[in-house]
Amino acid sequence: xxxxxxxxxxxxxxxxxxxxxxxxxxxxxxxxxxxxxxxxxxxxxxxxxxxxxxxxxxxxxxxxxxxxxxxxxxxxxxxxxxxxxxxxxxxxxxxxxxxxxxxxxxxxxxxxxxxxxxxxxxxxxxxxxxxxxxxxxxxxxxxxxxxxxxxxxxxxxxxxxxxxxxxxxxxxxxxxxxxxxxxxxxxxxxxxxxxxxxxxxxx
Numbered sequence: 687x688x689x690x691x692x693x694x695x696x697x698x699x700x701x702x703x704x705x706x707x708x709x710x711x712x713x714x715x716x717x718x719x720x721x722x723x724x725x726x727x728x729x730x731x732x733x734x735x736x737x738x739x740x741x742x743x744x745x746x747x748x749x750x751x752x753x754x755x756x757x758x759x760x761x762x763x764x765x766x767x768x769x770x771x772x773x774x775x776x777x778x779x780x781x782x783x784x785x786x787x788x789x790x791x792x793x794x795x796x797x798x799x800x801x802x803x804x805x806x807x808x809x810x811x812x813x814x815x816x817x818x819x820x821x822x823x824x825x826x827x828x829x830x831x832x833x834x835x836x837x838x839x840x841x842x843x844x845x846x847x848x849x850x851x852x853x854x855x856x857x858x859x860x861x862x863x864x865x866x867x868x869x870x871x872x873x874x875x876x877x878x879x880x881x882x883x884x885x886x887x888x889x
Contacts, residue, residue: 693755694886695754695756695806695886696754696756696757696758697710697717697757697758697760697887698719698720698752699719699760700720700722700744700745700748700749701744701761701762701867705846705848705867706762706866706867706868708848709863709867709868709870714888714889715887720748721748722743722747723747724744726763733765733766733767733770733771733772734767734814734816736765737763737772737797737798737814738814739799741762741799741801741812742761742801745759745810746803748761749803749805752805754805756806757805757806758802758805758882759805760802760876761802761803762799762867762868764798764864764867765796765797766795766796767794767795767797768788768789768795769794773785774843775842776844782844785844786824786832786838786854789844790822790854793819793820793821794819794843795819796818796842797814798814799814800814800869800876802877802879802880804880807880810880811875811877811879811880812876813872813876815861815864816860817859817862817864817865819845819858820857820858821845821855824853837850846865847862847866
């Protein structure tokens with residue numbers, strides 16, 4: 687597809703996250719998925735810095751491998767800022783249980799770094815989106831059952847709002863899509879910075 691003489695770019699998702707892919711598809715996109723090989727453990731800093739750096743590294747790594755004449759690569763990285771500590775995916779069930787026991791009845795900030803790279807020009811636009819998450823107070827038995835489902839082991843902060851974990855989140859202040867893993871309003875702004883309208887990328 688072209689507009690005038692210029693090819694419409696393909697949206698490329700530099701992430702293996704099924705939640706991000708579902709979110710983009712539901713919003714009218716048909717992204718190509720290319721998973722980055724970035725070593726996440728090598729990045730250190732404040733929670734916001736880590737989210738921003740990893741999103742950029744993922745987007746840049748995939749952009750360097752894209753074999754398309756026109757593509758916009760979106761890299762994301764999510765983590766929970768809880769008491770100033772960056773909380774990613776729990777390493778095992780015991781860690782998920784301990785994490786939930788610490789979070790219940792309290793609040794944290796879900797940070798998602800976003801980086802969009804235009805492979806035609808090499809230009810990029812970046813932003814970290816923050817959403818405050820207010821957790822409920824599930825019992826130990828409820829937490830144990832949730833951890834046994836396996837869901838908390840696959841996601842940053844050991845919770846979701848688009849699955850079983852939604853029952854244990856009282857409310858969010860900010861973009862709920864950001865908690866799922868990608869903020870669509872943020873994506874629109876970043877694309878606009880790169881002179882691309884989000885509607886051009888709809889399937």
